[in-house]
Amino acid sequence: MMSQMLQAVSANLGAYPAISLILFFVVFVGMLAMVLRMKRTHIEHMGALPLDNAEQGDVTHG
């Protein structure tokens, strides 16, 4: 049953490249839009996360 279904789905292999391309395009553009709409203050907060805590054993930066 399952394999019959899959067979039906993939019988039309010609659509594969088109489907992949559209899928990729949608995901990519969606992500870009999302990223570009992020707020500056938030970006700065995120970027600073690794620098939040000083190492106890750090003797170089004082």
Next chain:
Amino acid sequence: MPSSVDTFQYDNRIVKQFAIASMVFGVVGMTVGLLVALQMFLPQLNFGSPFTTFGRIRPLHTNAVIFAFVGNAIFMGVYYSMPRLLKAPMWSKKLSQIHFWGWQTIILSAAISLPLGLTTSKEYAELEWPIDIAIAVIWVIFGINMFMTILKRRERHLYVAIWFYIATVVTVAVLHVVNSFEIPVNLLKSYSLYAGVQDGLVQWWYGHNAVAFFLTTPYLGLMYYFLPKAANRPIYSYRLSIIHFWALIFIYIWAGPHHLLYSALPDWAQSLGTVFSIMLIAPSWGGMLNGLLTLRGAWDKVREDPVLKFMVVAITAYGMATLEGPLLSLKSVNAITHFTDWTIAHVHVGALGWNGFLTFGILYWLIPRMYGTKLHSVKLANAHFWIGTLGMLFYVIPMYWAGLAEGLMWKQFTAEGFLQYPNFLETVLQVVPMYIARAIGGSLFLTGVLLGGYNLIATARGGKFIAEEEASAPPLEAQPKPEKGGYYHRWIERRPVQFLLLSTVAILIGGIVEMVPMFVIKSNVPSIANVKPYTPLEVEGRDIYIREGCVSCHSQLVRPFRSETERYGEYSKAGEYVYDHPFLWGSKRTGPDLHRIGGKYPDAWHYNHMLEPTSMSPGSLMPPFPWLIEDELNTHNTAAKIRALRKVGVPYAKDYDEQALEDLQTQAAAVSQSLADQGIQVDSDREIIALIAYLQRLGTDINPSAN
């Protein structure tokens, strides 16, 4: 709100444990690598013993470097950076310890089982099924510890490094499980569930993505944490890092088939691999530039600080390898470079440059801080940097040269239309000087590592280990609630569970698109009526071939080029491999392809050649296999093997396992008789008999007259 600030401790002990393990196994893995490099031009160094022969030692080298050196370094970096980014100690120290000791036990069992010849032969997945299960268990323990820590965090938003870690844990789990489906014969032996073309596709979907999600994404996470730390400034563009992440994990998974260009894999799957490989350049270079630009205006610091120097070269190597990879997936380039030493150069830019140098950079930053002291000697670290860089160049340049030379020589025709180098061995002997240069490069690199090890030990000796590091932060509940809704990415950044699901979907799509048609559409593997299952004796011979790692030097895949059909015979068809559990296409030709070896030489030739390759091919660099002639063939498992193969779909008759041994003996007697006719006396119960039977069968099904 001072009343609602939690204080807690970060566990540095686990970080230290993984750091030590990484360095120790780094030295071991690279030393074994040096031995294999030497064996390639000094066959005496195989020492005539099965346990030290190239085919068994090479996987030891690759596994040690990937899973022991790099693996332990990943865990070191994750256990250090993750708690600090989440402002929460690891959820369970006990699980951390189980993870550590479990992982080292797995490494140890690999170090024992691989030289014993216990292998599935699938690259970077060689370990047999009980170890596979142990890996899955330990990996899940790591995942649980990590995820619980994330849930208990005191920082609402997950930094990009954490995403890379999450994607790593999820994807490696999926890859490992899917590629390890196998039916056990007994505790030490199993057959891949998949056969031939399908096995090849699954294996390289795995192999490619193991590079992506074991050697790349966790290291990118480390880069996004430790580079800002070492440079003491935030990453150049946080936006770019988000794009880097999503594009990378979404695209990477599709590109696996580029390892199988011109193979018997259907064309559409090959093209898919090429297209997505090219697209990969964009996120990879985005990531590289993001790393390098972080240092803009700080290059004076780079000149002084060995930590940054190591990181800069590492990131540059990442850029080089990720540009080269897509180029190698262009069919026209691949036609020349595939199966040659070019591949070896490519992976070492990644392993020595990207993984190696980033690891050393992090260690030089981390160890002094965990011991509350300064680096013992900056001068020595600089020396390590220069020797390492030189070693890397001495390694990769000769290998590129060798690869190109091999690719061209294999394809070279004379004006009369004959192969210029009909004797394959000639093309091998031509590149021996390059092999020697490579061994020198490897020794230099290893020397650097030893200097580094000494420097780090001296640093530790000069300080006092800070086992627990105090920290404090307000709990999440006490922090102001984020405003509702808002921008999507902020939303996902604070929802680890949804994030996990989304990234899983992203990686599954590519895998499914690749695999489903391959498994459901019969026409992708056109069947060939003449192709029959192996006889019991041939099955045993094939298992010897697997055990001895012949696949690390010999391909079984004649590509459809005139230069190959001229040299080897008819090109390989997908339908010829339907009973190959596992597939044995190989990835490197140090010796000639063997898919059409059946019937090429008399039995006696193989006997003499396996005993002492130079007796048949003067100057041969193939290791001798004298034990095959002395050792008795173990037939205790023959019936079980037939049953296991039946389970994975090989159409032996229902009760054939009961008759298998008898058939095996009959065929063995015939091979022994044929050898006797050619003047060689050898008992029919020796291993060599089975191996010869297998070699003589190879690739003959489509051409019955060869038998």
